[in-house]
Amino acid sequence: MAKITASVYTSHVPAIGAAMDLGKTQEDYWKPVFAGYDFSKKWMKDNKPDVIFLVYNDHATAFSLDMIPTFAIGTAAEFTPADEGFGPRPVPKVIGHPDLASHIAQSVIQQDFDLTIVNKMDVDHGLTVPLSLMCGEQDPVKGSWPCPVIPFAVNVVQYPVPSGQRCFNLGKAIRKAIESYDQDLNVQIWGTGGMSHQLQGARAGLINREWDNAWLDKMIADPAAAAAVPHIDYVREAGSEGIELVMWLIARGAMSDVPYNAADATALIAARDHSTRVRHRFYHVPASNTAVGHLILENQ
Amino acid sequence: MALDKPYKDIPGTIIFDAEQSRKGYWLNQFCMSLMKAPNRDRFKANQRAYLDEWAMTEEQKQAVLDMDLNRAMQLGGNIYFLAKIGATHGRSFQQMAGSMTGLSEDAYRAMMVGGGRSIEGNRHLGEDGDAQPQQQPQGQAAPSKKA
Numbered sequence: 162m163a164k165i166t167a168s169v170y171t172s173h174v175p176a177i178g179a180a181m182d183l184g185k186t187q188e189d190y191w192k193p194v195f196a197g198y199d200f201s202k203k204w205m206k207d208n209k210p211d212v213i214f215l216v217y218n219d220h221a222t223a224f225s226l227d228m229i230p231t232f233a234i235g236t237a238a239e240f241t242p243a244d245e246g247f248g249p250r251p252v253p254k255v256i257g258h259p260d261l262a263s264h265i266a267q268s269v270i271q272q273d274f275d276l277t278i279v280n281k282m283d284v285d286h287g288l289t290v291p292l293s294l295m296c297g298e299q300d301p302v303k304g305s306w307p308c309p310v311i312p313f314a315v316n317v318v319q320y321p322v323p324s325g326q327r328c329f330n331l332g333k334a335i336r337k338a339i340e341s342y343d344q345d346l347n348v349q350i351w352g353t354g355g356m357s358h359q360l361q362g363a364r365a366g367l368i369n370r371e372w373d374n375a376w377l378d379k380m381i382a383d384p385a386a387a388a389a390v391p392h393i394d395y396v397r398e399a400g401s402e403g404i405e406l407v408m409w410l411i412a413r414g415a416m417s418d419v420p421y422n423a424a425d426a427t428a429l430i431a432a433r434d435h436s437t438r439v440r441h442r443f444y445h446v447p448a449s450n451t452a453v454g455h456l457i458l459e460n461q
Numbered sequence: 462m463a464l465d466k467p468y469k470d471i472p473g474t475i476i477f478d479a480e481q482s483r484k485g486y487w488l489n490q491f492c493m494s495l496m497k498a499p500n501r502d503r504f505k506a507n508q509r510a511y512l513d514e515w516a517m518t519e520e521q522k523q524a525v526l527d528m529d530l531n532r533a534m535q536l537g538g539n540i541y542f543l544a545k546i547g548a549t550h551g552r553s554f555q556q557m558a559g560s561m562t563g564l565s566e567d568a569y570r571a572m573m574v575g576g577g578r579s580i581e582g583n584r585h586l587g588e589d590g591d592a593q594p595q596q597q598p599q600g601q602a603a604p605s606k607k608a
Contacts, residue, residue, distance in 0.1 A: 397584050
C-alpha cells in the first residue's frame with residue numbers, strides 16, 4: 162500500500178529560481194533565503210520519496226484564459242519546464258507517474274471532487290522552484306529530480322478560487338486515494354505558494370509577518386481552524402497573492418492526524434493514533450516581493 | 462443577486478474576477494502570445510503593429526506601450542499575464558510590482574529589504590496607510606504631506 166510519509170510547504174517565488182539559475186545564491190541578499198533550505202536538502206536526501214504529489218498554481222502558463230480548471234491533475238509521463246517569457250528555466254524535465262496519477266484521479270473524482278485530467282502541460286516556476294529549493298541545483302540534461310512528480314495545479318489566479326475548506330477536504334480525499342494504491346510507495350505531498358505578498362497596485366509589496374506566523378501556528382496545530390479562514394482574510398491581511406496559501410491546506414489535509422470525516426467515530430479514533438511532527442520551520446522576508454515560508458511535517 | 466465582492470474595499474488592489482477577466486480577455490491573451498520567442502521578437506521590433514493584430518481597445522494598447530501596469534490592471538489585465546510583457550522587456554517581477562506603487566525602484570527595493578509594506582492603515586479604504594488613494598502617488602505625496 163502506498164502511504165504519505167511527510168508534507169512539505171514552501172513559497173515558490175520566481176526570483177528564487179532565477180537566483181539559483183544565475184548563480185546568485187551566495188550573494189548577501191539571497192544567502193539567508195537559501196540557508197533556510199540547507200536542512201531541507203539534507204532531509205530530502207535522507208528521506209527520499211518514491212513519488213512527490215506537488216500542489217502548485219499555474220501562473221498563466223499552461224492555462225491561459227482559454228480554460229481555467231479549478232483543480233488539474235497531471236497524468237502525463239513527463240512535463241517540460243515552461244518558457245514564461247524569459248526562456249525556460251535550465252532545469253531537468255519533470256518525470257510524472259501516470260499510473261498513480263490516474264489512480265488518484267479516479268478515486269478523488271469518485272469522492273466527489275471534479276478534477277480536470279491533463280495529459281499535456283508545461284510546468285512553470287510554481288512547480289520547479291520548490292523542486293530546486295528542496296533538491297538543489299540540477300543540470301538540465303545530465304541531472305534529474307530525485308523521483309517522479311505528480312503536478313497538481315490549483316486555480317488561484319481568476320476568481321472564484323477554491324476555499325481553504327474545499328482544499329483541506331480535497332487533501333483528505335487525496336490521502337484516501339493514495340492509501341488505496343496497491344504498490345508500496347512512499348509519497349510526499351507538497352503544498353506551495355504564499356506567504357504574504359501582493360504583486361499589484363499601490364499596495365504592492367505588502368508583507369504581514371505577524372499574520373503569516375499566526376497562520377503557520379494554526380495550520381500546524383489546528384488545521385481545521387486554518388481551513389475555516391475565509392478568502393477575504395487572506396487577501397486583506399496577506400495581500401492579493403497571499404491567497405496562494407489555500408494550496409498548503411491540500412497538503413495539510415492529507416496528513417494522518419486529520420480525520421477523513423470529523424463526524425465519523427472510527428475516523429476520529431484513527432486520526433488520534435497519529436501525530437504530526439514539525440521537522441523544520443523557516444520564515445524570511447524578503448525574496449523579491451514575497452515573504453518566504455517553509456515547513457516540513459512528518460507523519461508519526 | 463449580484464456577486465458578493467467583499468474585496469472591493471481593500472485599498473490599492475484589483476481582484477481579477479470574472480468582470481475584470483471579461484474586460485481584459487484580449488489584453489491577457491496578447492500577453493500569453495509573448496511566451497514564444499519569435500512573437501517576443503516581433504513585438505519588440507514594432508510594438509504598435511503587433512498590438513494592432515489583437516482585438517484590444519486603444520486604451521489597453523496604450524497602457525502596454527506606456528508600460529503603465531496600473532492602467533493595464535484597471536482595463537482587465539492580470540498581473541501574471543502582464544508579467545510576460547515585463548519579461549519580454551527584461552524587467553524583473555520586483556521592477557514591475559514596484560512600478561505600480563509610485564516609489565522609485567531603489568525605494569521599493571529598500572522597502573522590501575526593510576520588511577515590506579506595512580499592513581497598518583492598508584486593510585480598508587478610508588484608513589490612512591501609504592497605499593490609500595489619498596496618498597497617491599506614493600513617494601511624491603508622502604514627503605509633501607510631512608512637510
